[in-house]
Amino acid sequence: MNAPNVDAAELAKFSELAHRWWDPESEFRPLHEINPLRLAWIDGLAPLAGRRVLDVGCGFGGSLEALDRRHHELRCLGLNLDGEQLRVAATLRPGPDNLIQWIRGDAVHLPLADGSIDRILCLEAMPHFADRGAFLRECARVLRPGGRLAVGDLLVLPDAPAVLDRRSDDVAAVLDTWLGPWPAPFCSPELLVELAAAAGLARREVRDATAATLMPALVAIIQAEAPQVSLRVVPLTTRDPRRLLEDAQADLAVGYFPALLADLAVREQGGEAVSFEHRRLYVGEYVCVMRRDHPLASGPLTLSRYCAARHLLVSFSGRPWGFVDEALAAVGRKRRIVLTVNQFFTAGRVVASSDLVTVLPRHFLRETGMREALVTRPLPFEVPPVHVEALWLRSRGGDAAHAWLREALLRASAKAFEAS
Numbered sequence: 129m130n131a132p133n134v135d136a137a138e139l140a141k142f143s144e145l146a147h148r149w150w151d152p153e154s155e156f157r158p159l160h161e162i163n164p165l166r167l168a169w170i171d172g173l174a175p176l177a178g179r180r181v182l183d184v185g186c187g188f189g190g191s192l193e194a195l196d197r198r199h200h201e202l203r204c205l206g207l208n209l210d211g212e213q214l215r216v217a218a219t220l221r222p223g224p225d226n227l228i229q230w231i232r233g234d235a236v237h238l239p240l241a242d243g244s245i246d247r248i249l250c251l252e253a254m255p256h257f258a259d260r261g262a263f264l265r266e267c268a269r270v271l272r273p274g275g276r277l278a279v280g281d282l283l284v285l286p287d288a289p290a291v292l293d294r295r296s297d298d299v300a301a302v303l304d305t306w307l308g309p310w311p312a313p314f315c316s317p318e319l320l321v322e323l324a325a326a327a328g329l330a331r332r333e334v335r336d337a338t339a340a341t342l343m344p345a346l347v348a349i350i351q352a353e354a355p356q357v358s359l360r361v362v363p364l365t366t367r368d369p370r371r372l373l374e375d376a377q378a379d380l381a382v383g384y385f386p387a388l389l390a391d392l393a394v395r396e397q398g399g400e401a402v403s404f405e406h407r408r409l410y411v412g413e414y415v416c417v418m419r420r421d422h423p424l425a426s427g428p429l430t431l432s433r434y435c436a437a438r439h440l441l442v443s444f445s446g447r448p449w450g451f452v453d454e455a456l457a458a459v460g461r462k463r464r465i466v467l468t469v470n471q472f473f474t475a476g477r478v479v480a481s482s483d484l485v486t487v488l489p490r491h492f493l494r495e496t497g498m499r500e501a502l503v504t505r506p507l508p509f510e511v512p513p514v515h516v517e518a519l520w521l522r523s524r525g526g527d528a529a530h531a532w533l534r535e536a537l538l539r540a541s542a543k544a545f546e547a548s
């Protein structure tokens with residue numbers, strides 16, 4: 129255990145309160161009250177049954193207790209720095225087919241093997257850790273590839289008006305007295321995302337170009353034909369969503385899946401029974417986008433001029449390279465990426481008011497609402513066309529509601545392109 133991260137005063141404060149935790153009218157009432165809300169959110173993120181779940185800074189075990197009541201076949205570990213709280217947590221009797229173990233340990237030095245955990249929860253505990261970045265790096269280490277981290281953080285924004293009114297040292301002191309000691313009270317959502325990306329954790333994000341292109345027309349179809357239907361568009365940051373579909377986390381996946389489709393084709397040719405079907409929705413054409421009076425907007429956009437520019441990359445997974453960089457590498461060139469964002473909308477806004485250039489799907493420009501401020505140029509190198517496909521489990525084929533949704537998506541896609 130790392131001594132500087134252990135704060136004796138903080139632990140003593142929690143230990144003192146231990147016996148009151150299970151009383152819903154005690155000072156822990158807010159945590160009891162927000163539990164259903166945050167657990168519903170966690171349930172919607174990824175399945176938990178049969179997975180190894182770790183709750184870091186588990187306190188008195190309130191979150192795992194609630195999960196225990198909602199789920200079967202849980203394999204949970206509750207980790208906390210304070211043994212007194214863990215003693216209270218250990219009085220919990222989990223359901224007959226659930227297993228919950230409690231371990232004493234430090235969030236920034238997790239006593240767990242690399243890749244040994246499927247899901248990590250960390251709820252309202254991060255401000256208590258000495259270093260959010262160190263904790264997120266530990267999460268990246270112990271999560272198996274494809275594992276998930278769900279964090280609920282209390283973010284005290286350094287530029288919030290309430291903080292600016294008074295010197296931030298005073299505010300930090302007040303927070304320490306009421307809730308702390310907090311080694312790192314101030315954090316913003318942007319900083320949290322940055323720290324997570326630096327730790328190698330990818331953020332799940334909606335592919336805004338695809339959703340923005342298809343959803344307006346799809347919603348019109350739903351309104352006219354099936355007003356009782358509700359749709360949920362969830363983030364997709366993988367090019368292989370087979371697991372998502374098999375785990376019933378999604379009914380359909382929409383995106384660009386070149387390697388996956390090649391793999392399915394090889395399997396099919398080899399006589400294997402393939403359990404997925406797909407259908408092309410549209411073909412995206414990518415163009416170079418810049419502000420209207422950008423120096424590159426006049427004269428031909430040569431490969432050398434393109435490579436000498438300063439670039440903005442749209443990357444949904446947070447990876448610092450994309451298909452453009454792969455295409456440039458194939459011709460022995462590279463470009464300088466100054467900024468990576470994960471939304472096409474953000475990309476449009478940034479290039480409209482800067483010297484950066486980016487690459488966007490041509491049809492998406494209309495959706496940015498910034499067409500007037502931007503100009504497009506053909507890319508001065510070959511990039512493969514981006515085929516946007518709908519993918520689903522073959523076993524859903526005979527399901528009438530599913531068939532309607534697939535067909536409605538195709539119509540929505542046709543409508544979106546007819547309008548552009």
Ligand SMILES: C[S@@+](CC[C@H](N)C(=O)[O-])C[C@H]1O[C@@H](n2cnc3c(N)ncnc32)[C@H](O)[C@@H]1O
Pocket residue numbers: 133134139142159184185186187188189190191207208209210213233234235236250251252253256257258
């Ligand atoms: C506000 S409580 C949140 C408890 C629980 N997650 C919940 O929401 O009910 C913060 C918890 O973090 C624990 N904690 C503080 N520093 C820690 C560290 N470095 N490693 C593990 N747990 C820590 C505290 O003992 C306390 O139980």
